[in-house]
Structure formats: C-alpha cells, structure tokens
Amino acid sequence: MFSQVAPQTKVRNMTSAAETGMTGIIAAVFTPLTPEGEINLPVIEPYIDYLSKKQNVKSIFVNGTTGESMSLSVAERKALAEEWCLKAKGNMDQVVVHVGCMSLKDSQELAEHAAQIGADGIAVISPSFFKPSTADDLKEYLRQVAIKAPTVPFYYYHVPSVTGVKVPVRDLLHDIEKLIPSFKGVKFSGSDLMDFGQCVSHSRPHWSLVYGVDEQLISGLAMGATGAVGSTYNYIGSYMKEMMAAYESCDQLQARAIQFKLQELICFSMKIGFDLGVNKQLMSDVSGLDLGPPRLPLTRPTPEHAKAILQKYLSLFGYCPFA
Numbered sequence: 001m002f003s004q005v006a007p008q009t010k011v012r013n014m015t016s017a018a019e020t021g022m023t024g025i026i027a028a029v030f031t032p033l034t035p036e037g038e039i040n041l042p043v044i045e046p047y048i049d050y051l052s053k054k055q056n057v058k059s060i061f062v063n064g065t066t067g068e069s070m071s072l073s074v075a076e077r078k079a080l081a082e083e084w085c086l087k088a089k090g091n092m093d094q095v096v097v098h099v100g101c102m103s104l105k106d107s108q109e110l111a112e113h114a115a116q117i118g119a120d121g122i123a124v125i126s127p128s129f130f131k132p133s134t135a136d137d138l139k140e141y142l143r144q145v146a147i148k149a150p151t152v153p154f155y156y157y158h159v160p161s162v163t164g165v166k167v168p169v170r171d172l173l174h175d176i177e178k179l180i181p182s183f184k185g186v187k188f189s190g191s192d193l194m195d196f197g198q199c200v201s202h203s204r205p206h207w208s209l210v211y212g213v214d215e216q217l218i219s220g221l222a223m224g225a226t227g228a229v230g231s232t233y234n235y236i237g238s239y240m241k242e243m244m245a246a247y248e249s250c251d252q253l254q255a256r257a258i259q260f261k262l263q264e265l266i267c268f269s270m271k272i273g274f275d276l277g278v279n280k281q282l283m284s285d286v287s288g289l290d291l292g293p294p295r296l297p298l299t300r301p302t303p304e305h306a307k308a309i310l311q312k313y314l315s316l317f318g319y320c321p322f323a
C-alpha cells in the first residue's frame with residue numbers, strides 16, 4: 001500500500017531530522033485577552049521574551065487549540081498571527097500558524113494571510129462540525145487549503161480528542177506529497193501510539209513528526225518524534241528540554257523522572273478540574289504575564305482552584321518569581 005514511501009530504517013534523530021521544520025520543544029501559545037475578552041496584542045512581546053529567556057523555548061505554535069482559535073474570528077486570528085510573527089522575528093526559530101477552521105473558505109483565507117506575513121509553517125486541523133469520513137476526503141480538504149500558500153511548509157494537525165475525527169493519520173500520508181507538494185509533516189496530538197509510530201515509519205526524512213500529548217511525550221520520542229508541541233511547554237519548557245536532552249543521551253532514568261513530574265501535575269489538575277481556563281491561569285501565575293480569561297463559554301477557575309494548581313506546580317518545579 002505504501003510502495004512510494006519507504007519505511008524509515010534509521011532511527012530518527014530529534015536534532016537532525018527536518019532541521020528547518022518543527023523540532024525540539026515548541027510552545028502552543030495561549031491567546032492573551034483583556035478582562036473584557038478582547039485580544040490583547042501588547043502582551044505578545046513580553047510573552048515571547050518570557051518564553052525565550054525564562055523557558056529557553058525558541059519555537060511557537062500560534063492560534064492552535066491552546067490559542068483558542070476556534071473561539072476567535074478570522075480577523076482576530078489574522079491580527080494575532082501578524083503580531084506573533086512580527087515580535088518573534090529575531091527571537092524565535094520557528095513560528096507555525098494554525099489556520100484550520102470549520103469553513104474551507106476561512107482556512108484558505110488564513111493560509112494566504114500566513115504566507116503573506118512570513119509564517120515558517122502552517123498547520124491545519126480537520127473541520128469537526130461536518131467531519132470528513134475518509135482519508136481521501138480529508139486529504140482533498142487539506143490540499144485545497146495548502147494550495148493557497150504553496151511555498152509555506154504544511155503540517156496536518158491531528159487532535160482526535162477535540163475534533164472527533166478518527167481517520168488514521170497513516171492512511172493520510174499515502175502519496176500525500178503528490179497532492180500537497182508543500183507537505184512537511186504532522187502535529188500528532190493523539191494518544192494512539194501505533195498510528196503515530198506508523199506515521200514515523202512511513203515518513204520522509206525531511207518531514208517533522210511532532211508529538212502533542214505532553215504527559216506522555218517520552219513515548220512519542222520512543223516512536224521517533226522529531227519534537228513536541230504543547231500547552232505545558234509555556235511553563236515547563238525548560239524542564240522538558242532537559243527531558244529531551246536526557247532521552248537523546250540515553251539517560252532514561254532522568255528523562256522518566258521529568259516526565260513523571262509533569263504527569264503528576266496533570267493528574268492532580270485533572271482530579272480537581274483541568275481545562276483551557278485553568279491552564280491559561282496557571283501560565284499567567286507562573287509567568288507573571290496577564291493573559292486574561294479564556295473566551296466564553298470557557299471561564300476562569302476560582303482563586304482557590306488556581307492556587308491549588310499553582311502550589312502543586314511549585315512543589316514539583318520549584319521557585320517561581322511571581323507566585
């Protein structure tokens with residue numbers, strides 16, 4: 001079935017695979033909002049400064065799930081993408097802009113716009129109100145978005161827990177470069193490690209296969225991830241960089257120790273309630289940046305709830321100058 005795509009025989013190396021693509025630790029950034037719920041562009045410059053200087057994170061994924069893209073208008077997404085790209089210049093290695101929408105037309109408009117503003121890549125999620133039922137339908141949708149930005153590296157963004165789209169990603173990869181010449185990989189935010197492994201196994205050396213379930217990144221690395229994109233790298237990016245370095249140097253014990261700490265934070269948070277509002281508040285509390293509330297229908301956690309999670313974070317990851 002995959003006659004044109006030779007399975008990878010060599011172990012993929014996180015630092016050399018797809019050198020100009022998505023590698024290493026990439027923060028899926030939150031969207032700063034004012035207390036009134038409007039996008040808050042002036043926070044973006046200090047946000048980039050924080051990621052780069054305090055978290056040692058040099059790549060960002062903009063307007064994704066963490067960035068509340070589906071709750072934003074096309075005009076807001078354009079303004080945000082522009083500001084992130086502008087302020088990241090010289091400070092970040094890669095800015096990948098998510099342009100997926102429920103409507104093909106909106107996705108195309110955002111893809112065109114991302115190309116105009118110099119994004120390093122675009123990613124597209126599957127529409128999820130009306131869902132594609134076959135890999136071919138999804139591929140055709142992706143193709144029609146990608147052709148609007150033909151020179152920009154294109155990534156499929158798989159997040160089945162949110163979209164409910166269960167098309168195996170491996171099926172999507174078959175002959176994909178014939179349809180989408182700009183195709184450069186997958187942002188895989190699912191927990192089906194067999195599907196992820198099969199994507200890696202049938203990928204090309206110049207593709208990026210980034211894993212997006214932060215609490216089990218180590219398993220994604222074992223399958224051959226070239227990097228990781230996630231929300232928690234906003235506030236534990238430097239630790240997860242250490243984790244990846246430990247993994248690369250075959251120090252499994254150290255890599256696992258760091259992974260387990262993140263699992264503990266997520267487990268604790270899930271028990272008392274963990275959603276985008278809680279996650280965003282934790283980032284505000286850890287970084288000292290005022291990211292504001294999430295957009296309705298999501299809401300802020302209560303102060304007690306936020307404090308309990310911050311305290312758990314501090315007990316696991318230590319000193320935080322703003323707590």
Ligand SMILES: CC(=O)N[C@@H]([C@@H](O)[C@H](O)[C@H](O)CO)[C@@H](O)CC(=O)C(=O)O
Nearest residue numbers: 028064065066189212213214229230231
């Ligand atoms: C479903 C979801 O939001 N997954 C997050 C994870 O980073 C997730 O927040 C983390 O693993 C904690 O569960 C990312 O994969 C999403 C992401 O990269 C994005 O914001 O686009």
